[in-house]
Amino acid sequence: MALIRWEPAAELNTIQSEMNRLFNSLFDTPTRGTTGEATRRWIPAMDLVETDDHYVLHADLPGLSEQDISIELESGVLTISGERKAAHTDTKGGYRRIERSYGSFARSLTLPDGVNADAVQASFDKGVLEVRIPKPEQIKPRKVTISVGSGAHDEVVEGRESAPAAAVREPAGVA
Numbered sequence: 001m002a003l004i005r006w007e008p009a010a011e012l013n014t015i016q017s018e019m020n021r022l023f024n025s026l027f028d029t030p031t032r033g034t035t036g037e038a039t040r041r042w043i044p045a046m047d048l049v050e051t052d053d054h055y056v057l058h059a060d061l062p063g064l065s066e067q068d069i070s071i072e073l074e075s076g077v078l079t080i081s082g083e084r085k086a087a088h089t090d091t092k093g094g095y096r097r098i099e100r101s102y103g104s105f106a107r108s109l110t111l112p113d114g115v116n117a118d119a120v121q122a123s124f125d126k127g128v129l130e131v132r133i134p135k136p137e138q139i140k141p142r143k144v145t146i147s148v149g150s151g152a153h154d155e156v157v158e159g160r161e162s163a164p165a166a167a168v169r170e171p172a173g174v175a
Contacts, residue, residue: 042101055133062127081106
């Protein structure tokens with residue numbers, strides 16, 4: 001009986017290669033558009049940065065204008081959508097290789113509860129969309145006042161440390 005040496009690193013490399021092949025086939029395979037031409041799925045790159053007061057989203061949208069982009073905020077979900085049109089219309093004329101993706105896209109982000117939708121701001125400059133989302137106000141603990149006694153001479157106590165425990169007295173005659 002022959003012994004075969006097992007090399008886990010080689011197995012991991014094989015698995016990684018297969019996963020890369022799978023993902024490349026899912027996302028890079030041209031699909032057929034409505035007119036029969038090959039298209040590639042386009043997903044714009046986005047960054048989300050948190051500052052002290054805002055969440056700031058940057059999306060790379062080269063070749064688009066602000067009229068091509070839609071921003072919606074509904075039920076705590078921010079959706080950015082749009083469409084990049086194909087730069088070429090002639091499917092037969094001299095093209096050897098077409099790599100630039102085009103088509104419609106939509107990206108959605110769930111926002112924290114309490115975001116003021118009216119305060120969301122967006123700007124678009126040189127193919128980069130910036131959306132500024134103000135952070136919601138943090139819920140602060142409320143101090144509750146306690147009134148002591150009844151009648152005209154009520155005393156108001158505001159959260160203080162508890163008083164020392166009273167000494168326990170045994171009733172007279174109990175041993």
